[in-house]
Amino acid sequence: MSSLVTVKENHLIQKYFNSLKNESSAISLGIGDDSAEIKSKDTFLTSVDTSLSGTHFPKDLDPFYIAYRSLIIASSDIYAMGGIPHSFLLSITHPDPNDDWFKKFSSGTQEFINDYKVSIAGGDLTLGPLSISVTFFGNPLPRVLKRSSARLNESIYITGKLGAGYQGLIKYRDYETDNQFLRPDVPKDLVKPLNPYINACIDISDGLVIDLERICNASEVGAQIQYDKAFITEGIEDLIRGDDYQLCFTANSKHHEEIKKISQDIYCIGKINNTNKVSVFDGDQEVNFKTKGWDSFSLKNS
Amino acid sequence: MSSLVTVKENHLIQKYFNSLKNESSAISLGIGDDSAEIKSKDTFLTSVDTSLSGTHFPKDLDPFYIAYRSLIIASSDIYAMGGIPHSFLLSITHPDPNDDWFKKFSSGTQEFINDYKVSIAGGDLTLGPLSISVTFFGNPLPRVLKRSSARLNESIYITGKLGAGYQGLIKYRDYETDNQFLRPDVPKDLVKPLNPYINACIDISDGLVIDLERICNASEVGAQIQYDKAFITEGIEDLIRGDDYQLCFTANSKHHEEIKKISQDIYCIGKINNTNKVSVFDGDQEVNFKTKGWDSFSLKNS
Numbered sequence: 001m002s003s004l005v006t007v008k009e010n011h012l013i014q015k016y017f018n019s020l021k022n023e024s025s026a027i028s029l030g031i032g033d034d035s036a037e038i039k040s041k042d043t044f045l046t047s048v049d050t051s052l053s054g055t056h057f058p059k060d061l062d063p064f065y066i067a068y069r070s071l072i073i074a075s076s077d078i079y080a081m082g083g084i085p086h087s088f089l090l091s092i093t094h095p096d097p098n099d100d101w102f103k104k105f106s107s108g109t110q111e112f113i114n115d116y117k118v119s120i121a122g123g124d125l126t127l128g129p130l131s132i133s134v135t136f137f138g139n140p141l142p143r144v145l146k147r148s149s150a151r152l153n154e155s156i157y158i159t160g161k162l163g164a165g166y167q168g169l170i171k172y173r174d175y176e177t178d179n180q181f182l183r184p185d186v187p188k189d190l191v192k193p194l195n196p197y198i199n200a201c202i203d204i205s206d207g208l209v210i211d212l213e214r215i216c217n218a219s220e221v222g223a224q225i226q227y228d229k230a231f232i233t234e235g236i237e238d239l240i241r242g243d244d245y246q247l248c249f250t251a252n253s254k255h256h257e258e259i260k261k262i263s264q265d266i267y268c269i270g271k272i273n274n275t276n277k278v279s280v281f282d283g284d285q286e287v288n289f290k291t292k293g294w295d296s297f298s299l300k301n302s
Numbered sequence: 303m304s305s306l307v308t309v310k311e312n313h314l315i316q317k318y319f320n321s322l323k324n325e326s327s328a329i330s331l332g333i334g335d336d337s338a339e340i341k342s343k344d345t346f347l348t349s350v351d352t353s354l355s356g357t358h359f360p361k362d363l364d365p366f367y368i369a370y371r372s373l374i375i376a377s378s379d380i381y382a383m384g385g386i387p388h389s390f391l392l393s394i395t396h397p398d399p400n401d402d403w404f405k406k407f408s409s410g411t412q413e414f415i416n417d418y419k420v421s422i423a424g425g426d427l428t429l430g431p432l433s434i435s436v437t438f439f440g441n442p443l444p445r446v447l448k449r450s451s452a453r454l455n456e457s458i459y460i461t462g463k464l465g466a467g468y469q470g471l472i473k474y475r476d477y478e479t480d481n482q483f484l485r486p487d488v489p490k491d492l493v494k495p496l497n498p499y500i501n502a503c504i505d506i507s508d509g510l511v512i513d514l515e516r517i518c519n520a521s522e523v524g525a526q527i528q529y530d531k532a533f534i535t536e537g538i539e540d541l542i543r544g545d546d547y548q549l550c551f552t553a554n555s556k557h558h559e560e561i562k563k564i565s566q567d568i569y570c571i572g573k574i575n576n577t578n579k580v581s582v583f584d585g586d587q588e589v590n591f592k593t594k595g596w597d598s599f600s601l602k603n604s
Binding site: 028029032033034035036037038039040041042043044045046047048049050052055056076077078080081083089090091093121122124126127128129131133135136137138140144146147148201202203218 | 330331334335336337338339340341342343344345346347348349350351352354357358378379380382383385391392393395423424426428429430431433435437438439440442446448449450503504505520
C-alpha cells in the first residue's frame with residue numbers, strides 16, 4: 001500500500017504487521033507490495049467497517065482491544081451474509097504512530113487472527129485522528145443471505161441474548177476487561193450449520209428493532225416480536241441497544257426443530273407479517289420505544 | 303454495511319450510491335446488504351488507501367474532486383501490481399453528512415466509474431473528521447508485479463513525466479481545475495501491453511527516489527538514475543515530488559525496443575546495480591537531495 005507518511009512510520013507498520021502469524025491459507029501475496037493477492041472461489045464476500053475513536057470505542061481504550069473489537073465488528077458483516085471470513089486489510093489513521101501503540105495493537109490483531117483463524121493481507125497508515133478501517137474478505141457458504149429474502153409467516157430468530165454489548169460497556173467502565181463490549185460474541189460457529197435454513201439475515205449492530213426493520217424494508221414485509229426475558233440480558237431496552245453482533249435471521253417455521261437443535265443460544269423471537277412495520281409486544285401489550293436504535297454517539301465524550 | 307449513524311445519514315449513502323451506474327460486470331450483489339459479493343478469478347488483487355482532508359487533499363476541495371482523486375489514487379495500487387481494477391468499496395467519514403456534499407461526491411464517483419469502467423460494490427458512512435477510505439479490487443494480469451523482482455542490470459522505466467501532480471496542485475491554487483493533481487494521469491492503458499516485460503513495479507505516490515528505493519530494498523539491489531529534462535515537468539526536484547501515480551518499473555534491457563514502441567510517454571531513466579542505494583546523476587555529477595520524498599503534510603494548512 002502506498003501512504004504519504006514518513007519512512008519511520010511506514011517502518012512501524014511493516015515491523016509489526018509483517019511479524020503477525022497468519023492462520024488462513026487465503027493470502028497468495030501479503031504485506032509489502034502495492035496490493036495483496038488473495039485466493040478466491042468464483043465469488044468472494046467483502047465489506048468495510050470503520051471504527052472511530054470516541055465514537056465506536058472510548059478514547060482511552062487499550063490499543064489491544066481497539067484492534068480486537070474493530071476486527072470482530074468488521075468480520076460480523078461477512079457472517080451476516082452467510083460467509084466465512086478468511087482475511088482482511090487494515091487502514092489505520094493515527095495522530096502519532098509509535099512503537100508502544102503498534103505493539104499493543106498488533107498483539108490484539110494477532111489474538112483475533114488466532115481466535116478466528118484468519119489472515120492479514122495488508123495494511124495502510126495515515127496521519128490523522130485515530131480511526132481503524134477494516135475491509136474483510138470471506139468465502140460464501142452455499143446460501144448467500146440477503147436482507148431482502150424474508151417471506152410472510154417466517155419465524156424470526158436471534159443467535160444469542162441481546163444487551164450483552166451494553167452490559168460489557170458497563171463492565172468496561174468498571175475496569176473489567178472480560179466483557180462483550182471489548183470482545184463481542186459473534187456466533188462464528190453457528191453460521192455453517194444454520195446456513196441451509198436461513199432466508200434473510202442481518203447482524204445486530206445498531207439494535208434489534210432497527211436492524212430487523214432493515215430486513216423488513218428490503219423484503220417488503222413487517223414483523224412482530226414477542227418480548228421474553230429469556231432472550232435479553234437486563235430489560236426490554238436491550239431490544240434497541242446495538243453492539244451485540246448476534247445475527248437476526250428469518251426461516252421457514254417447518255425448520256424450527258432443526259434450528260433449535262443447533263444451539264440452545266438460538267431464540268425464536270417473533271414472526272414475519274404483512275404490516276410493513278416492526279412491532280414489539282410484551283404479553284398482549286404493544287411496546288413503544290422512544291428510539292429504534294442505540295445512540296452510538298453516547299460514547300463520544302467517554 | 304452496518305454503520306452506527308442515524309437513519310437519515312444511512313439514507314444519504316443509499317440514495318446517492320444506489321443510483322450510480324456501474325460499468326463493470328464484477329458485482330454479483332452490491333449496495334444494500336451487510337457485504338458485497340464480487341465475482342473473481344482464482345485470485346484477486348486488493349488494496350486500501352485512505353485520503354484525509356487537509357493532508358491528501360485541501361480542506362475546501364469540491365467533493366466531486368475529493369471522490370475522483372481518492373478513487374484514482376486507490377486504483378493506482380492495483381495497476382502497480384499488474385492488475386486491472388474492476389470494483390471498489392468506499393468508507394466515508396464525514397463530520398456533517400448532507401445532500402449537497404453527497405450529490406457532488408457521488409457525481410465525481412460516477413465520472414470515475416465511467417472513465418475507468420469499474421463498479422461500486424458498497425459503501426459505509428461514519429460521523430467524524432472528513433476522510434475517504436477506498437478498497438479497490440482487480441483482476442491480476444498474467445504477471446503479478448512485485449517490488450522484490452528487480453534484477454541486476456535491468457533497465458528502469460517510468461510511464462510518464464514526473465512533477466505533473468505538483469504542477470497540478472499549483473494550477474489548482476490558481477483556480478484551474480483541469481490539472482493532474484485533481485485527476486492524476488494513471489497509465490491505465492499501458493498496464494496490459496507492458497505486462498509481459500515488467501519485472502518489479504511500484505506506483506510513484508511519494509516520489510520517484512523513495513519509491514524506487516522501496517523496489518531496491520525489496521529486491522536487495524541498488525539503482526542509478528540518469529537525470530534528463532525530457533522526463534520531468536519543471537526541474538530536478540520533480541524526482542522527489544510525489545502524487546504523480548506514474549508507474550516505475552524494471553525490465554530486462556533486451557525488451558527496450560518493444561517497451562518504447564508501446565508508448566512515447568515511457569522513459570528509460572536508469573539501471574539497476576548492486577550498490578544497495580538509489581543514486582541520481584545529472585551528467586556525471588551526483589545529485590544530493592535534502593529529502594527523498596515529498597512532504598505530504600505541506601498541504602496540511604491549505
